Amino acid sequence: MTRMQDIADKLGISKGTVSKALNGTSNISEELQKKILETAVEMGYTKKLRRQKDTEQKLCILIDNMEYEEPYQNAYDIVLGFRQMAEPAGYTVDIIRVTEKLQRSMPYDVFMLQNNYMGAFILGFSLSAAWMRDFLTSHTPTVLYDNYIIANPTISYVGVDSNEGMELAVSYLKQLGHRKIGYLTSALGSYVMQARHKAFFQALRQADMNADPAYARGSYHITECMEKHLPRLLDMGVTAIICCHDQMAHAALLQCQQLGYHIPKDLSIIGFDDLPFCAYTSPPLTTIRQNRIQIGKSGYSALESLLNQVSIGTLLLHAQLIVRNSAGEPPVHK
Amino acid sequence: MTRMQDIADKLGISKGTVSKALNGTSNISEELQKKILETAVEMGYTKKLRRQKDTEQKLCILIDNMEYEEPYQNAYDIVLGFRQMAEPAGYTVDIIRVTEKLQRSMPYDVFMLQNNYMGAFILGFSLSAAWMRDFLTSHTPTVLYDNYIIANPTISYVGVDSNEGMELAVSYLKQLGHRKIGYLTSALGSYVMQARHKAFFQALRQADMNADPAYARGSYHITECMEKHLPRLLDMGVTAIICCHDQMAHAALLQCQQLGYHIPKDLSIIGFDDLPFCAYTSPPLTTIRQNRIQIGKSGYSALESLLNQVSIGTLLLHAQLIVRNSAGEPPVHK
Numbered sequence: 001m002t003r004m005q006d007i008a009d010k011l012g013i014s015k016g017t018v019s020k021a022l023n024g025t026s027n028i029s030e031e032l033q034k035k036i037l038e039t040a041v042e043m044g045y046t047k048k049l050r051r052q053k054d055t056e057q058k059l060c061i062l063i064d065n066m067e068y069e070e071p072y073q074n075a076y077d078i079v080l081g082f083r084q085m086a087e088p089a090g091y092t093v094d095i096i097r098v099t100e101k102l103q104r105s106m107p108y109d110v111f112m113l114q115n116n117y118m119g120a121f122i123l124g125f126s127l128s129a130a131w132m133r134d135f136l137t138s139h140t141p142t143v144l145y146d147n148y149i150i151a152n153p154t155i156s157y158v159g160v161d162s163n164e165g166m167e168l169a170v171s172y173l174k175q176l177g178h179r180k181i182g183y184l185t186s187a188l189g190s191y192v193m194q195a196r197h198k199a200f201f202q203a204l205r206q207a208d209m210n211a212d213p214a215y216a217r218g219s220y221h222i223t224e225c226m227e228k229h230l231p232r233l234l235d236m237g238v239t240a241i242i243c244c245h246d247q248m249a250h251a252a253l254l255q256c257q258q259l260g261y262h263i264p265k266d267l268s269i270i271g272f273d274d275l276p277f278c279a280y281t282s283p284p285l286t287t288i289r290q291n292r293i294q295i296g297k298s299g300y301s302a303l304e305s306l307l308n309q310v311s312i313g314t315l316l317l318h319a320q321l322i323v324r325n326s327a328g329e330p331p332v333h334k
Numbered sequence: 335m336t337r338m339q340d341i342a343d344k345l346g347i348s349k350g351t352v353s354k355a356l357n358g359t360s361n362i363s364e365e366l367q368k369k370i371l372e373t374a375v376e377m378g379y380t381k382k383l384r385r386q387k388d389t390e391q392k393l394c395i396l397i398d399n400m401e402y403e404e405p406y407q408n409a410y411d412i413v414l415g416f417r418q419m420a421e422p423a424g425y426t427v428d429i430i431r432v433t434e435k436l437q438r439s440m441p442y443d444v445f446m447l448q449n450n451y452m453g454a455f456i457l458g459f460s461l462s463a464a465w466m467r468d469f470l471t472s473h474t475p476t477v478l479y480d481n482y483i484i485a486n487p488t489i490s491y492v493g494v495d496s497n498e499g500m501e502l503a504v505s506y507l508k509q510l511g512h513r514k515i516g517y518l519t520s521a522l523g524s525y526v527m528q529a530r531h532k533a534f535f536q537a538l539r540q541a542d543m544n545a546d547p548a549y550a551r552g553s554y555h556i557t558e559c560m561e562k563h564l565p566r567l568l569d570m571g572v573t574a575i576i577c578c579h580d581q582m583a584h585a586a587l588l589q590c591q592q593l594g595y596h597i598p599k600d601l602s603i604i605g606f607d608d609l610p611f612c613a614y615t616s617p618p619l620t621t622i623r624q625n626r627i628q629i630g631k632s633g634y635s636a637l638e639s640l641l642n643q644v645s646i647g648t649l650l651l652h653a654q655l656i657v658r659n660s661a662g663e664p665p666v667h668k
Contacts, residue, residue: 150501151498151501151502151652151653151654152652161648167484294644294645297642297644298639298644298646301639301644305632310628310635311654312649312650312651312652313495313650313651313652314495314648314649315646316646316649317644317647318485318646318647319485319647320485320487320645
């Protein structure tokens with residue numbers, strides 16, 4: 001475990017100067033502070049959990065590609081759940097939107113150290129985000145929502161169980177009588193989209209159904225999914241379509257209705273996430289729920305475990321099938 | 335949420351009588367108590383988390399097929415880690431060895447209700463244990479070590495990440511130069527043995543190595559593994575063997591040495607679990623660690639989440655490769 005004295009020894013300066021740099025005091029040069037921070041990170045120094053009640057203990061939620069300001073937005077409840085646990089436990093929680101520019105301006109551990117954060121909860125990062133590489137070797141307790149890093153003991157992955165979710169959706173459709181199920185997905189540029197795609201085929205195999213790769217189709221733009229991939233699935237004779245997320249399911253619902261399909265009489269559609277709007281579509285959307293308040297709470301639990309040297313790798317919440325009206329028995333003549 | 339009054343109404347008796355039965359007071363007939371308990375379970379009644387400091391809150395650890403009394407035994411640290419978290423939080427923890435007879439004598443939820451347990455941590459149950467079926471529909475917050483139940487929101491699975499562990503072992507061996515790796519396993523009668531078996535092949539595929547099913551061999555009796563399966567793997571020309579657990583690895587180590595093999599010069603052997611004896615074998619055993627104190631602590635964290643209606647399905651700790659001396663470069667002429 002690296003102490004301030006070790007950093008001071010390495011740089012041949014006093015421990016007091018190191019302390020000033022790490023605590024952001026302004027009366028040392030920017031250049032020296034930068035050098036101290038980088039050395040600290042290189043040596044694996046991290047802020048330690050302090051038991052004194054009077055020192056401020058700060059955590060942060062770092063967000064990209066997700067909205068959290070309004071209750072109907074997908075990260076709102078996640079942030080809320082995290083704060084509901086962290087703040088009563090005595091932590092200050094800063095919520096920060098991180099740009100690609102910020103990520104490229106300094107390594108992740110330097111950012112965390114410089115801002116006095118003991119740990120972070122990371123929302124919405126794509127696989128190509130600059131700091132995703134930093135997480136491979138980071139020393140800072142960090143929980144990733146829907147992203148997984150192998151073999152780094154200070155990084156956890158929290159999410160909903162994609163395998164369980166797909167298994168619930170497929171076995172529900174099978175029970176209704178469906179035998180040909182398609183999958184519409186956006187681009188596989190995020191960990192969770194890859195996980196759901198894989199889980200779809202695993203669920204088909206588990207249900208002894210045809211798991212031909214052609215049954216999953218998709219691309220980055222929803223319009224392309226609607227105009228190209230959806231008609232192709234319909235041509236293949238699927239009687240049900242599972243979608244990678246609720247927005248895709250809603251778009252498919254509207255598109256199929258425009259094409260003259262009655263949902264669910266002619267075609268069943270199932271979403272994923274259970275976003276607030278799902279209860280209000282016409283017909284209301286059957287979907288897999290990820291409970292976002294619980295995601296937030298679990299994010300905090302995992303981070304607390306990491307701060308206490310319990311090395312959680314993966315924490316998955318139970319998925320839950322929410323049955324509404326967009327899925328039913330398949331049409332008789334297919 | 336079922337209340338005592340609901341049970342009383344259903345049976346046409348007073349709430350006081352229901353309360354007596356649920357709290358184990360002796361002045362009602364055994365027959366009536368049995369009827370009340372069974373009705374309570376049927377209606378999904380469970381003990382609720384009470385915030386008062388003066389009422390005793392009881393959890394239990396139920397153990398089968400594992401030993402915990404002595405520090406060198408595999409469940410000792412798991413029990414310790416659980417108690418280190420639960421007792422300071424105000425819980426009493428009972429540790430109970432459950433026989434097959436007890437499991438057959440009453441349903442799991444009745445046992446828990448009758449003994450006033452709010453939740454349980456379950457260690458060592460095989461897939462054929464009678465209560466494993468009860469967990470599918472149980473209403474009691476329950477954390478299973480190394481067992482998974484799908485789609486029951488009150489049951490969690492806690493363990494070490496088998497996929498990560500196997501990936502670490504296989505990529506380490508690949509880096510050393512091995513191209514043909516075998517796997518020795520005991521019978522696949524437990525969830526974790528199945529998970530590790532599957533993870534072995536996934537790791538081979540991930541490393542672009544031959545994942546022919548013939549590379550995994552095993553059976554219930556270790557002697558049979560040594561006399562039949564181990565020689566077969568050696569005949570197939572493997573230069574390294576990963577074993578399903580450390581006892582198997584140690585047996586393989588001794589058997590190979592008897593056959594004249596020098597470990598690791600002629601053959602590399604890797605275990606799984608990092609039991610305390612691994613540092614003392616000759617040569618000391620390279621293995622995948624599951625940190626048992628952390629398993630215990632995580633078991634408590636997951637149970638606490640379930641008691642607070644956060645529905646954790648799976649909690650996996652990071653696996654860690656512990657490099658000692660039973661694995662090295664493959665012999666040159668193979």
